[in-house]
Amino acid sequence: MKLTRLATLAFVAAAFGCSTLEINTDYAPGTDFSKYKTFTLKEGKPPANQIAAERVKAALTSTLEGKGFKAAPDGGDLTVFLHFQAGKDTQINTTGYGYGGWGGWRWGGGTQTTTVQQIPTGTLVVDIVDGVSHNAVWRGVAKDQISTSATPDEREQKVKEVLAKLFENFPPGAAKK
Numbered sequence: 581m582k583l584t585r586l587a588t589l590a591f592v593a594a595a596f597g598c599s600t601l602e603i604n605t606d607y608a609p610g611t612d613f614s615k616y617k618t619f620t621l622k623e624g625k626p627p628a629n630q631i632a633a634e635r636v637k638a639a640l641t642s643t644l645e646g647k648g649f650k651a652a653p654d655g656g657d658l659t660v661f662l663h664f665q666a667g668k669d670t671q672i673n674t675t676g677y678g679y680g681g682w683g684g685w686r687w688g689g690g691t692q693t694t695t696v697q698q699i700p701t702g703t704l705v706v707d708i709v710d711g712v713s714h715n716a717v718w719r720g721v722a723k724d725q726i727s728t729s730a731t732p733d734e735r736e737q738k739v740k741e742v743l744a745k746l747f748e749n750f751p752p753g754a755a756k757k
Contacts (some may be wrong), residue, residue: 676693
């Protein structure tokens with residue numbers, strides 16, 4: 581019984597530890613982010629899925645408002661551009677099955693199977709630009725596998741999680757809450 585629980589815990593830890601989410605952020609050194617109070621959302625490269633884009637816009641607005649910024653229809657202190665890109669990553673899995681000898685001697689044989697999968701991925705790029713100077717002040721990139729079987733509620737939750745991670749240290753230099 582104890583071994584079964586341990587095996588289950590190991591499986592759960594492995595499943596949650598194998599996130600495919602890739603986050604990358606950068607910002608212009610010397611930028612005083614404390615002077616920015618408002619933001620305006622703009623769409624850069626449009627997505628193939630407009631429903632997903634609206635989901636991202638709503639979650640991004642909520643994320644930035646949670647950081648103390650206020651949405652402005654036009655002319656915000658910051659202009660936030662969203663760029664969407666769909667792609668595929670190739671995943672190659674090789675599994676070997678074999679049997680061998682005793683005492684270091686190898687006898688027998690085995691088989692090996694290799695499978696190639698195309699995994700759908702999505703990349704969200706968020707460019708934040710000073711609303712007056714039009715200079716880029718921050719960029720965040722999030723790339724992850726796209727679940728083709730997720731429900732709308734699961735997709736919404738995933739978007740919120742991705743944006744929370746992407747904006748975890750935004751604005752740069754802000755005190756941690």
